[in-house]
Amino acid sequence: MTKISIVGAGMTGATAAHWLAERELADIALVDVVEGMPQGKALDLLQAMPVIGKDVRIAGSNDYAVTEGSDIVVITAGLPRKPGMSREDLLNTNADIVKKATEETLKHSPNAIYIILTNPLDTMCYVTMKTGGLPRERVIGQAGILDSARMRAFVAMELGVSVENVACYVLGGHGDSMVPLTRHSNVAGVPLNEILPADKLAAIVDRTRKGGGEIVALLKQGSAFYAPSVAIAQMAEAILKDKNLIVPSSVYLQGEYGLQDVFFGVPAQLGRGGLVKVIEYTLNAEEQAEVQKSAEEVQASVAELKL
């Protein structure tokens, strides 16, 4: 049976398990350091399966042995942002956690594909790839689906159209310097910059960039978890079903977009082997400059790492 393990059974990890179980994609294992918590959440979710009619085995443990034989490992373990805290503040604490999670899961699932969520996201992807000595195809960061979905939601609300008609593409690091592409984003094929007045569009771009912080400020403890975790489910489904789905993801660049040796949010085609292909848009000078600036922020964060 196909299996997905989730390290970190907190808000995003457990909610991802929920979305995944609903899709009946794979058996699920939850791992966390908090005693009893992954076991309790797994049992609770398992008991929901008869009601929704899904045959999914779900186990929770504080021991990595439960992850044995995973096709996909999702890492959400770490500390979330507190109000006023930047994603970079979390850097070294979370790097140690992600390093351990990578080492331990690889022992039990040497062929797993990794989906990373822990912040600072692009840097944590780098930690997993380096720690595991993994090829770039097997380490993919989740940020872009979320950032793009936020923008899609705002555009749909503004125009009063179905979210299904709105396609948005956000490139860049998962930080406030992310690059929402307004020329490429569209409503039923019409580019956003032709459909929305400049001030409305600028406001949507700004709200998208600060979308994570807006929720952190409202929640007062913890950060967003519904939208980030459904993004994990979409990525896992694309991989397991070999869909070749193109979604914005953080992947390791080797010259694409003029960038080297950095994890960065770009449209990525996902299939059974993980990353199949990076899709390159033609950017104008202004967009390329924004991409460069965002990449420099990610590179600075990696440079601060004590691996």
Ligand code: TXD
């Ligand atoms: O889009 C994105 N990439 C993001 C990322 C969207 C939302 C959240 N984002 C980041 O994911 C966030 O900034 C954090 O770095 C992670 C996890 O966020 P979440 O909201 O799920 O945090 P929780 O609820 O605190 O859950 C984290 C769990 C918690 O249960 C801890 O006990 C556990 O991680 N944890 C560990 N598990 C296993 N092993 C170790 N060492 C460990 N340390 C903490």
